[in-house]
Amino acid sequence: MEAVTNAQKHAFAGAGGSLKVRFKVEGDKTRLEVEDDGPGWSEGDVATVGVGRTLMGAFAKQLRGEAEVVPAPGRGTIARMIFATPEAITPTDPSDLVGTERRAQR
Numbered sequence: 001m002e003a004v005t006n007a008q009k010h011a012f013a014g015a016g017g018s019l020k021v022r023f024k025v026e027g028d029k030t031r032l033e034v035e036d037d038g039p040g041w042s043e044g045d046v047a048t049v050g051v052g053r054t055l056m057g058a059f060a061k062q063l064r065g066e067a068e069v070v071p072a073p074g075r076g077t078i079a080r081m082i083f084a085t086p087e088a089i090t091p092t093d094p095s096d097l098v099g100t101e102r103r104a105q106r
Contacts, residue, residue: 011038
């Protein structure tokens with residue numbers, strides 16, 4: 001959600017544009033990408049870490065993954081999060097198993 005808000009605020013400010021959202025499970029990894037067709041970002045923006053990027057990094061960390069923001073091919077920006085597919089995670093905390101018995105029976 002943060003990536004969509006960032007696109008609206010930064011990529012489409014006053015001009016509008018298009019977003020592509022991709023979600024793909026690739027075995028034990030899941031990839032979520034939000035791509036805009038805005039003006040992209042300059043070299044100075046690469047090092048800038050704002051609230052949006054900080055939140056995306058925190059969400060990724062909660063999901064045992066990582067987040068990155070990269071230039072889209074041609075024009076625009078891709079916000080990408082790659083994280084462990086929930087079914088592929090072996091819980092380390094026994095409380096994480098609570099309720100899984102019901103799901104397995106369905």
